[in-house]
Amino acid sequence: MSDRLLVLAGGLSHERDVSLRSGRRVAEALRRVGRDVDECDVGSELIGALQTDAPACVLPLLHGEQGEDGALREVLELVSVPYVGARPDACRLAFDKPVAKAVVGRAGVRSAAGVTLPAETFREIGAATVMQTLVARLGLPLVVKPARGGSALGCSVVREPAELPGAMVACFSYASMALVERFVEGTEVAVTVLDRADADLMTLPPVQIRPDSGIYDYTARYTAGATEFVVPAELPDDQQAACAQVAVTAHRALGLRDLSRSDLIVDADGTVWFLEVNVAPGMTETSLVPLSIDAAGLTLGAVCADLVDQAIARPAMDT
Amino acid sequence: MTAQPPGRPGSTGDPGSGRRASPAPTPRHGHHTRLDAYADRYATRTLGMTASEIRALFSVASRPEVVSLAGGMPSLAGLPLDAVADTVRDLVSTNGVAALQYGSGQGEPVLREQICEVMALEGIDAHPDDVVVTVGSQQGLDLVTRIFCDPGDVVVCEAPSYVGALGVFRAYECNVVHVEMDDQGLIPEALRQALARVAGTGRRVKFCYTVPTYHNPAGVTLTAQRRAEVLSICAEFDVLLVEDNPYGLLGFAGDPPRALRADEPDRIVYLGSFSKTFAPGLRVGWVLAPHAVREKLVLAQESSTLCPPAFSQAVVSAYLSTHDWRGQVKQFRELYRERRDAMLAALSEHMPPGASWTRPDGGFYVWLTLPEGLDAKAMLPRAVTARVAYVPGTAFYADGLGSRCMRLSYCHPPADRIGEGVRRLAAVMGDELELRQTFGATAGRIGSARYDSPSPDVS
Numbered sequence: 212m213s214d215r216l217l218v219l220a221g222g223l224s225h226e227r228d229v230s231l232r233s234g235r236r237v238a239e240a241l242r243r244v245g246r247d248v249d250e251c252d253v254g255s256e257l258i259g260a261l262q263t264d265a266p267a268c269v270l271p272l273l274h275g276e277q278g279e280d281g282a283l284r285e286v287l288e289l290v291s292v293p294y295v296g297a298r299p300d301a302c303r304l305a306f307d308k309p310v311a312k313a314v315v316g317r318a319g320v321r322s323a324a325g326v327t328l329p330a331e332t333f334r335e336i337g338a339a340t341v342m343q344t345l346v347a348r349l350g351l352p353l354v355v356k357p358a359r360g361g362s363a364l365g366c367s368v369v370r371e372p373a374e375l376p377g378a379m380v381a382c383f384s385y386a387s388m389a390l391v392e393r394f395v396e397g398t399e400v401a402v403t404v405l406d407r408a409d410a411d412l413m414t415l416p417p418v419q420i421r422p423d424s425g426i427y428d429y430t431a432r433y434t435a436g437a438t439e440f441v442v443p444a445e446l447p448d449d450q451q452a453a454c455a456q457v458a459v460t461a462h463r464a465l466g467l468r469d470l471s472r473s474d475l476i477v478d479a480d481g482t483v484w485f486l487e488v489n490v491a492p493g494m495t496e497t498s499l500v501p502l503s504i505d506a507a508g509l510t511l512g513a514v515c516a517d518l519v520d521q522a523i524a525r526p527a528m529d530t
Numbered sequence: 531m532t533a534q535p536p537g538r539p540g541s542t543g544d545p546g547s548g549r550r551a552s553p554a555p556t557p558r559h560g561h562h563t564r565l566d567a568y569a570d571r572y573a574t575r576t577l578g579m580t581a582s583e584i585r586a587l588f589s590v591a592s593r594p595e596v597v598s599l600a601g602g603m604p605s606l607a608g609l610p611l612d613a614v615a616d617t618v619r620d621l622v623s624t625n626g627v628a629a630l631q632y633g634s635g636q637g638e639p640v641l642r643e644q645i646c647e648v649m650a651l652e653g654i655d656a657h658p659d660d661v662v663v664t665v666g667s668q669q670g671l672d673l674v675t676r677i678f679c680d681p682g683d684v685v686v687c688e689a690p691s692y693v694g695a696l697g698v699f700r701a702y703e704c705n706v707v708h709v710e711m712d713d714q715g716l717i718p719e720a721l722r723q724a725l726a727r728v729a730g731t732g733r734r735v736k737f738c739y740t741v742p743t744y745h746n747p748a749g750v751t752l753t754a755q756r757r758a759e760v761l762s763i764c765a766e767f768d769v770l771l772v773e774d775n776p777y778g779l780l781g782f783a784g785d786p787p788r789a790l791r792a793d794e795p796d797r798i799v800y801l802g803s804f805s806k807t808f809a810p811g812l813r814v815g816w817v818l819a820p821h822a823v824r825e826k827l828v829l830a831q832e833s834s835t836l837c838p839p840a841f842s843q844a845v846v847s848a849y850l851s852t853h854d855w856r857g858q859v860k861q862f863r864e865l866y867r868e869r870r871d872a873m874l875a876a877l878s879e880h881m882p883p884g885a886s887w888t889r890p891d892g893g894f895y896v897w898l899t900l901p902e903g904l905d906a907k908a909m910l911p912r913a914v915t916a917r918v919a920y921v922p923g924t925a926f927y928a929d930g931l932g933s934r935c936m937r938l939s940y941c942h943p944p945a946d947r948i949g950e951g952v953r954r955l956a957a958v959m960g961d962e963l964e965l966r967q968t969f970g971a972t973a974g975r976i977g978s979a980r981y982d983s984p985s986p987d988v989s
Contacts, residue, residue, distance in 0.1 A: 231589065364583060365911065380965055430581050436565065440565065506561065
């Protein structure tokens with residue numbers, strides 16, 4: 212078998228552009244550590260290409276649907292190509308935010324109270340009544356976000372009841388299911404977990420996120436300079452450790468593999484709240500995982516190469 | 531990997547798992563970074579240059595699964611590539627040393643003569659000395675704005691206006707005043723009122739920018755009667771007109787409309803382009819200007835690029851002199867007419883009540899106004915999910931208006947794909963209308979990023 216690695220990036224999700232940037236950065240980092248890397252978009256020729264010229268390992272850097280919901284990884288399993296990252300069943304749990312919250316919650320992790328609803332419910336029961344009940348039950352401010360999806364696309368913070376209809380419409384433009392959650396005020400932190408089969412789970416230094424605009428939206432995420440990052444987060448040691456613990460618990464509870472990034476909020480009391488976990492976290496020039504890799508004294512190329520070697524070495528039944 | 535997980539206090543070990551977890555070594559004090567070492571020293575005009583959710587969505591439009599009605603790329607499939615290849619080979623072998631050398635800042639004399647012949651088709655009687663060749667007419671507009679506008683100066687534009695022009699005006703920190711249009715183009719009375727209003731505030735309008743023929747994005751053409759009125763109003767207020775005319779030869783019926791410049795040589799700066807009639811990749815456009823303005827444009831051109839690309843100019847010049855370029859333009863016109871027809875037929879068939887659209891007689895674009903309550907920008911994610919793309923109307927306004935409108939282009943996709951794209955768009959509008967009815971009229975949420983148009987290579 213060749214030593215060639217295949218970075219899959221692009222796809223048809225709303226996060227195509229982010230994925231292409233992630234793919235380019237990872238491919239370049241692997242080349243710098245001497246690996247032979249091709250980059251490929253995902254389309255109708257993919258299975259044929261994987262079968263006729265199988266790479267040694269695939270790095271799926273597709274964000275959003277297909278990439279993170281397990282579908283593409285099912286295909287990789289089908290053609291028995293080793294790949295970096297969690298298996299399809301785990302992805303399905305992790306990509307669906309309400310499901311992930313429930314699973315992680317059973318393992319003792321706190322997350323904001325929330326409700327998951329499709330647009331049909333609002334239409335059938337009456338949007339005004341449902342929204343009133345949401346506000347009455349969860350209180351303000353609220354966060355409205357697609358139940359599945361990333362890069363904060365379709366997310367809004369609602370501080371007044373009058374803002375809720377607009378937030379719902381924005382969310383349903385991106386997705387068919389909305390997650391409406393109580394907004395947790397606090398320090399926004401991301402923790403990367405590196406999972407090596409024959410070693411301990413390793414958490415990388417937590418990254419604190421301080422967007423200039425106050426909201427870590429698409430523009431704040433992908434405009435270099437628009438957000439200040441602090442690594443490690445300016446939190447007391449015990450809170451940093453608690454963040455790491457939550458990320459590890461989430462990684463284990465969901466059965467993830469190789470690498471994950473948990474997004475968390477630490478409130479004024481020091482309580483850590485779980486927002487979501489990413490099975491194909493962003494690897495762009497402004498993404499959080501590469502920042503934490505740097506802060507740990509590692510390099511992106513070496514970390515990815517390690518994960519690749521680990522994926523190749525996995526027993527076939529465990530690809 | 532080189533780092534060793536240390537057995538540091540506060541380890542996140544989970545005794546139940548049989549595997550320990552531990553944090554990597556962390557520096558004691560947080561390292562602050564913005565991932566851009568220069569974030570604190572950009573010019574003020576750069577502040578709006580941010581990542582845009584809308585631009586990111588256009589990235590999906592390039593995929594073959596998506597019917598893109600968003601881009602403005604001309605269809606080059608009909609170009610005689612073999613013949614162009616021969617032309618380029620001959621050019622390099624016979625005249626390569628000159629074609630690969632620096633050229634004049636004003637542009638090559640032979641090409642400037644040929645440009646005058648092209649403009650004669652629109653009734654313009656020009657002298658090659660008054661032509662400055664530019665890197666696409668886009669650079670022409672940049673140079674014109676550079677020599678006329680200080681920050682805060684007023685530029686009058688149609689509403690909506692060409693997104694690339696608004697980008698230039700933003701770069702020079704101009705103050706854009708929009709003037710309303712209807713199906714017959716710029717409304718003269720609205721122009722008069724706008725000019726009077728600006729004059730009333732003691733400010734001076736540096737120029738009025740207009741695309742009178744086959745407008746981008748509105749798809750309308752200024753009528754002959756209004757052309758005379760617009761010229762007379764500009765004379766009355768002593769305002770310079772910048773006439774941008776990239777589509778003038780791409781009309782679907784009869785002769786090209788007479789350019790404004792044909793009837794007013796002194797008060798008009800005219801912008802022309804080979805991007806739609808030959809090849810945008812060569813980046814050859816031009817400015818025709820009164821001589822004093824032209825002198826400044828040449829100096830501005832030299833400080834900008836030294837000279838427009840000599841090789842591209844030589845290719846265009848050879849193409850014009852050795853090919854039936856008029857016949858080629860006629861072929862383009864027929865192709866675009868067929869696609870325009872496909873789009874108008876599909877719109878008639880599929881659009882819901884309350885939608886209206888323009889019926890272009892040439893050019894690349896239809897301007898679609900959505901039923902009350904819809905927001906084209908907010909709807910774009912849903913459209914991309916449904917595999918159709920367009921440009922939301924807000925991109926064509928300097929002031930955030932246009933949310934109920936969108937630009938649909940028919941220049942690139944074949945007719946059957948245009949029909950499918952409009953069908954998908956109608957379904958998206960149906961779903962979005964249902965959603966809006968559920969939640970009531972709401973403002974669009976997606977922020978007002980100022981760079982919300984697709985890049986030029988989006989099909």
